[in-house]
Amino acid sequence: MASLDHIIVLMLENNSFDRMLGALFPERIGGGGIKGTAANHWNDDTSPTPKPPIRHVMQPTIARAVTPDPMHEYPNVANQQKGPNLGFVTDFATTYPATDWMQRQEIMGYYDDGVLPNLHTLAKQYTVCDRWFSSMPGPTWPNRVFVHTGTSLGYTTNSIGNNWDQWTLYDLLGDNGISWKIYYGDGDVSQTLVLKHVPWVDPMRYFYLAAQGAETEFPQYCFIEPNYGTFPWDKVSQNDQHPLSDVFRGEQLIWDVYNALRGNDALWQRSLLVITYDEHGGFYDHVDPPAAVRPDNRTDATGFKFDRLGLRVPTILLSPWLDQGVINDTFDHTSLLKFLLDKWNLTNLLGDRVGSASTNTFAKYLRNTPRQTYNLLPKSNIPTLHATPESTELSDNQRSMIELGHHLAAQISEPSVRTAMMTRSAARTPRDEAQLAVEQFRSFMIDRAKHPTKPKPLPKKKKAPARKARKTAKARKTTKRRAKK
Structure with missing residues (x-):
């Protein structure tokens, strides 16, 4: 009998739910999108140098590249969430006082239905989570570390000085004989190497080769990193949808990954593809992030206790094992970890949030049998792709x-x-x-x-002391003698 055997995660960069998917769904209390109600959502520019008109209302955008890069460090996100969620434009304008009104308006922009043909088609054909939040209100690295380990160990910055030496999901998978792979965008570098105990990553071309092969040979868990465009002259290849690059390059990556899996029916019938984003990238979202279970007892330098989630991010679950529609439960990146640990019956070493009963997973929505799903995305949906000008500054x-x-x-x-x-x-x-x-x-x-490094040793399972075991056996013998008497 068929079963769900392969989980593939594609994590893109820096976009909010309302910006990417909001136009597809009506608003509801605590979730949904902004379909028909976009004009009700606004931010006033209260920066020292406001550009009239001061009020910025959500409006459709067709921008393919955004510059300058909206800020999304923890202090900036804290400012954006004030109101609640009324500080986005002011934070951007204060950071970039030379920007004009249109640049500031882009913070409140959203892509209308169909403008992102691949993402929008898949959202309507599969399962959207409209309350999936980033794991902390901050930038890329801590949130990506959360999806690999369940905690950022109290760090809220993109810094090589952060000592991320905790156990990872990959330690647990490997120790339990579950096959896995991390694939990174060809020609670029892998962010997962900020972790101290990740043994290997492979170029993205190997993912496509694996997807063409036998289902039984495909890894049970895959994590896909996009091309971050580190080469200044290689931004033609950047496909992470991070501001400064062409958003349609991410559309092409979505097309490539989905069609590679969907084109191998034996593999697709046993797979779940999760398309999500690390964090909101400084773009507006109308839903106030909720409180969260602390992953551990660490705090950052400002005293932040990691007891609140970051902004909502777009997340789509694509699989024959889930019904088409919208899930309204509250998730964050650790929900994925909890799902994987429960699925493969793994001991939780990934923090208190992963282990909490209040952390939701989508396991209860899995079907008993696979359904018929949408077929391949058409090639005609990809527009002409633009290269990022070489003069464009590097993002953070x-x-x-x-x-x-x-x-x-x-x-x-x-x-x-x-x-x-x-x-x-x-x-x-x-x-x-x-x-x-x-x-x-x-x-x-x-x-x-x-010179391969040894993985961090997992805690050994505790065994009953030998003396106690002998005493228990002796007690059983005594009981039997008394019963004979």
Whole structure:
């Protein structure tokens, strides 16, 4: 009998639910979209340099690239959530006082039904979670660390100085004989290498090869990273939908991943594809994030206790094992972890939020038998793709990825290679820095293949003390003798 055996997660970058999917769904209390009610949602620009008119109301957008990059560090998100959710435009305008009214209005923009043909088609054909929140109100790295480990260990920043040495989902999967793969955008670097105990990542081209093969050979769990566009001259390949790049490149990635799975029917009938986003990227969403279970007892430097979720992000569950429609339950990225641990009966080592009874999963919505689903996405839905101008500045995430490359170089075992990769001229241009970072990443991966690191040992299961076991056996014998008498 067929079963759900393969979970594939594609995590894109920096867009809110209302921006990407809001136009498809009517508003409801605590969720839904902004279909028919967009004009009811607004932000006033109260920055020191407001650009009249001061009020910004949600309006459709056809922008394919947004510049400058809206801020989404923890202090910025805290400002955006004031009101509630009335500080988005003011935070953007205060950060970028030279921006004009139209640039500020983009923070309140949303894509009308059909403007993003692939994402919107799949949202209408499969299962949308309209209360899926990022795991914390902050930037990319902590939220991505949450989806791998259930906690960011009290860190709220994109920094190579964050000591992310906790157990990961991959430790649990590997220890229990469950196959897994992490695939990263070709030509770029993998963000998962900020974790101390991830043994290997593969270029994205291997995902497409695996999807063409036998269902039984496909990994049971896959996590897909997009191309972050770290190469300044390679932004033609950036497909993470992060602002500054063409949003339709992410549409192409969605098309590629979905069609690769859907085109192998034996694989598709046993698969679940989760398309989600790491965080909202500074774009408006009308739903106030709820309180959350703390993953551990850590706080960040400002005293934030990780007891509140970040903004809503678009999330679609695509599978023959789920009905078409909308799920209204509250989720965050740790809900996925809890689902996986429950599915494969794994011991929770991923924090209190994953282990909490109040953390929802979508397990109860799984069907007993698979249903007939939408077929392949048509090729004609992809418009002509634009390259990002070379003069466009790097985003905060891209700069962090470059620093990650430098950090990895210091861990290379071979002294001569390490020295060569750590050489950095003060005269280097941003292009040189980016090229060096990718070379450092590749050298690090080659070095890791030659000198693999041991995974972090999992806690051993506790056994009853031998003395206590003997005493128990002796007690049983005594009981039997007394029964004979």
